[in-house]
Amino acid sequence: MSRGRAPEPQRREKIRCAIYTRKSTEEGLDQEFNSLDAQREACAAYIMSQRHEGWTLVPDYYDDGGFTGGNMDRPGLKQLLADVEAGKVDVIVVYKVDRLTRALSDFAKIVDVLDAAGASFVSITQSFNTTTSMGRLTLNVLLSFAQFEREVISERVRDKVAASKRKGMWMGGNCPLGYDIQDRKLVVNEAEAETVRYMMRRYLELGSVYDLAAELRAKGVTSKVHRSEEGKIWGGKPIVPGALYHILGNELYRGVVVHKGEAHPGEHEAIIDDKLWTAVQDKLASNRIERRHQANANEVSLLAGMIRDGEGRRMTPSHASRGDVRYRYYNSVNEGEGPHPRPIRIAARDIEKAIVESLERLIGDRAQLTLLYPQHGSEGYETANLLRSAALLHRNIPTIAPSDQRALLLELSLQVIVHADRIEAKVGYAALGERLGVEQFDADREVVELSIPTLMVRRGTDVKLTIQFDAQASSSRRDPKLVELIVKAHQARRMLGLDGKPPSLPENLGYRERSHIARLARLSFLAPDIVRAVMEGTQPASLQSKRLYRMSDLPMNWDSQKTMLGFS
Incomplete structure (x- = not known):
């Protein structure tokens, strides 16, 4: 009697896992090993422990350093959800559930995306099963506390800002023209201050912000030059009318700090006196009334x-x-x-x-x-x-x-x-x-x-x-995923050096990442009529972002493109 062969062990299906990490502030992100690295290391170890279940880590990084969990406007999260929808990810792994989101409403949207793609998520430090009613209740309680914590922190920051402004303290941002920053306080830059006074006086004489902007451009007057701690320089450009409106109405120049419509005496010195300030504001108000009634429009x-x-x-x-x-x-x-x-x-x-x-x-x-x-x-x-x-x-x-x-x-x-x-x-x-x-x-x-x-x-x-004049109708039909796909296509084109400049691809990119960038770059050669239709929301209903991305036979001829994509 022959002995039967032992049955081969059943091969488990491969489960692709993506790690998502987030930190609310940028503090410490420049360190060699930061909070995002710690989160990723812990999650990677957990995925390694589940190898017997078929879990495998995808090479893509989905990190959001310096982004709040109170909304979904995060590039790493957007890319992750897009890959989930594209069928590239089966499980999202996070260190704690509040890394993914701190808002119940956003979590519901994320769950809808996961359910539609047949995917799920795991928090390695919080054990619960979302397939049962008790598990969902536990998760909602945790998210409620996460959202409560975020709102309490926001209230503390708002209260601190309000209290500081009531004391006349300047609370940061780009330093306004006419001042420099010393010890986190505004100090008058006399040369720039005289430029601000000149703007105020000339506006009263000319009566037009656009005429004043043209005069300043002719004189070579530019905006304030800013320099970051990293040495980044910006500004020094001709002052445009929009910036002029901001300067003419900025109450910092009369020595006050404004918070929610209330003016408080500031710690900094005023650049202009109340008489000049009042005259400029009266002129601005008078011009607004004329514009509202379209004076001399005929x-x-x-x-x-x-x-x-x-x-x-x-x-x-x-x-x-x-x-x-x-x-x-x-x-x-x-x-x-x-x-x-x-x-x-x-x-x-x-x-x-x-x-x-x-x-x-x-x-x-x-x-x-x-x-x-x-x-x-x-x-x-x-x-x-x-x-x-x-x-x-x-x-x-x-x-x-x-x-x-x-x-x-x-x-x-x-x-x-x-x-x-x-x-x-x-x-x-x-x-x-x-x-x-x-x-x-x-x-x-x-x-x-x-x-x-x-x-x-x-x-x-x-x-x-x-x-x-029904402009809102086309705007409401615009597909944000299609718009984002075209934007990414042009970014990929620049990364590959197809715009005449040196390539800027990271050296550690794998084969899949390079293939993804190459596939995206093809879409930067779409016919201008197609791009315009996508931006205006007038593209055919059959044109979807997934379909466009997956097209491997998209022709370079613009007329052929329009025929293939349903424009003719």
């Missing part, structure tokens, strides 16, 4: 000299009156002899409103600005300054006087072309970047296109071009 043609029709003819302002109502238009002007195509006429109010609103949408779109002007500073100062300048300009555009709006459009080198079936509008790429204080540009790019949605309306035998 006398300003915003686009004069910047608008042409599809035949290349200048379009000049004109008007017609019916009773007391004045209607403004832009009309094509026939020049020279011979037959001319039919002139185009368009309502001035409609096209001016469309241009201004489209410019607002562009400047208010943080994702698109980051894609247009990718800055490479490791500390992120450049990008932060770009978005801060854009936010100031976006807030001021609707309220500035029509004459100042026209000055802004001229500064941005606006070009408008009115065709019989569409409107094209462009601003200078470099001009917009300089206006926003950008330090690095794409040398090959000349213009930025503005989106002006138009519609052909047939009325009997006549055809009229109308402008659609």
Whole structure:
């Protein structure tokens, strides 16, 4: 009788584990072995202890140093959840559950992502089973205490800031023009202080922030130069109108510290007296009232000299009156002899409103600005300054006087072309970047296109071009994952050196990471029409980020791309 072979041990399925680490502050992160390293080491040891269950550690690092657990706006967490959705991770391993999140609402969102992908998470220092009702109750109790702890800490910080400001203490941030910092206190820089006084006096004389900005630029006056402890230098740029509004309304210059609308005597010395301050604030308030009521709006043609029709003819302002109502238009002007195509006429109010609103949408779109002007500073100062300048300009555009709006459009080198079936509008790429204080540009790019949605309306035998103002509809359809994928594609392109600059890939990248970056970089060669549609939210419903990322046969020909992705 032959002896049977012993059954082979059953091979366990491979379980891919990703370690997530987080620390709320940046303190100590520059140490050789910091808190993130300690968390990762403990989690890696736990995964090693589960090798008999098929657990294996993925090589990717998901670290968020200096990010709060009170929200999900963390790059490491976003990348981790994206990899979970892409099926690259089966288990998230954390040192404690509050490293993952301190908010119950955010935890519910994370659990939804894990459930949809068939993944789970493990806290190595807290034992509970989320498949049972008691386990879920235990987890919710722990998260409730974590959220309570975060809120108590926030309240303590807010109370400390409020108490300090009531004593007149300056609580940090970028040092304002006119002061230096000594022993964490503001000390008057007399040369810069005189510049601030000059700005205040000239604003009263000129009455226009944009005229003052132009004068300061001509004189070579720049913003304050800042230097970090690491030696990073930023600032020293021409002062833009948005920054001027901030300077003219900054109560620090009259020797006070403001907290929640209440002014407290400051420890620092005033630069300007109360008489000058009051006069400047009265002038600013007076101009705001004029802007709100659009004083002298009928006398300003915003686009004069910047608008042409599809035949290349200048379009000049004109008007017609019916009773007391004045209607403004832009009309094509026939020049020279011979037959001319039919002139185009368009309502001035409609096209001016469309241009201004489209410019607002562009400047208010943080994702698109980051894609247009990718800055490479490791500390992120450049990008932060770009978005801060854009936010100031976006807030001021609707309220500035029509004459100042026209000055802004001229500064941005606006070009408008009115065709019989569409409107094209462009601003200078470099001009917009300089206006926003950008330090690095794409040398090959000349213009930025503005989106002006138009519609052909047939009325009997006549055809009229109308402008659609439903801008929020397209914005609500924008897919943030698609936008983020395209942004990452351009980042990968720069890392591989495909933009003409030296590659910046880390030396310790493995094969999988390099393959991922190469796959992303392919998407930076999408047709401009496709990128524009994604940014505007008008792409086909079938175009999803997962589908686009996984396409291995995406053609380089733009027309073929549009056909494959459902644009035609």
